Amino acid sequence: MDRKTILIALLIIAALFSAGCTGGGGERQGNGPGDGPQITAGISGGLNATEEADILYLREEEKLARDAYTSFYDLFGMQIFENIAQSEQTHMDAFKTLIDRYGLDDPAQAEAGRFTNESLQEMYDTLTTEGAASETAALRIAATIEETDIVDLQEALGRTDNADITQVYTSLMQGSENHLRAFVRNLGQSGIEYVPVVLAEEEFETIIGGGTLVL
Numbered sequence: 302m303d304r305k306t307i308l309i310a311l312l313i314i315a316a317l318f319s320a321g322c323t324g325g326g327g328e329r330q331g332n333g334p335g336d337g338p339q340i341t342a343g344i345s346g347g348l349n350a351t352e353e354a355d356i357l358y359l360r361e362e363e364k365l366a367r368d369a370y371t372s373f374y375d376l377f378g379m380q381i382f383e384n385i386a387q388s389e390q391t392h393m394d395a396f397k398t399l400i401d402r403y404g405l406d407d408p409a410q411a412e413a414g415r416f417t418n419e420s421l422q423e424m425y426d427t428l429t430t431e432g433a434a435s436e437t438a439a440l441r442i443a444a445t446i447e448e449t450d451i452v453d454l455q456e457a458l459g460r461t462d463n464a465d466i467t468q469v470y471t472s473l474m475q476g477s478e479n480h481l482r483a484f485v486r487n488l489g490q491s492g493i494e495y496v497p498v499v500l501a502e503e504e505f506e507t508i509i510g511g512g513t514l515v516l
Contacts (some may be wrong), residue, residue, distance in 0.1 A: 346463060348403050355457040356466070357408050361418050362453060363389055363473075365425050366446050368413045372429050373439040376404035381487055382439070392476060393471050402465070440488050441495060447481040448499035450474075451508075474490050478508045485509055 350357075367389035373381035393409065402406050408417040414429070416422040432442035456473040461467060485495045497505035 305511060328515065336368065341480060348405075348463070352461050352463065352466065353403070353405060355460060356396060356399050356403070357405060358418060358421075359453060360393060360400065360458060361416050361421050361436075362390040362450060363396060363407055364409050365416065365421050366450060367393060367441075369429050369432065369446060372444060373432055373443065376433055377436050377439060379436060379439075379487075381483060382443070385443070385483065392473050395473060399469060400465060435492065437488065437493060440484050444481055444484040444488070444495050445498045447477050447484060449495060450477040450498050451481065482507055482511070 311405050316391055368387035370382040370389065373379070376384060397407065397409075399405075410417060414425060416425060428442045428446065432439040454470050454477065458467060458470045458474070461470070488495045500508070
């Protein structure tokens, strides 16, 4: 599934969420930071145009997650959003390390909720608006963001053979799997079943069951 298709699916599903969402049943803790990678692999070569584009896109995609969860925490005060927003900052930092290593121009803007990539800007605006409807809506939107991160990291892994980049992508994908489990668990504690939007059902069940996708 390409990024344009994922974006369209997200926007459609997000629009549907707001009609049927109800408030959550109380604050629950989520995963905290600490899943950011320590890059031990050295630079194994230069980047091609696809690898450069992936790094820059994923840097902003992690910012989207951080900014969205920060927005939801400000609205609802649910600790899971603050904890995972902090974790997303470590993901952003990992991409900044790659950007600096390879001499790329960082697309991430300092202002929260502002993005250089127009598709990510549209996604952020839509998802945060829909997520603001209720705690349940915010948790569903957050789970969908994590699904998207996982798929995009999977696809980017298939487009690089650089050891340091592979190390970062693999570590961050595992972090996103942890985040997805946390959001789905919180929904389940309110009696709400989350249905995957981006991942295949089998992949989703593997992750929720505590497994890691085979790359």
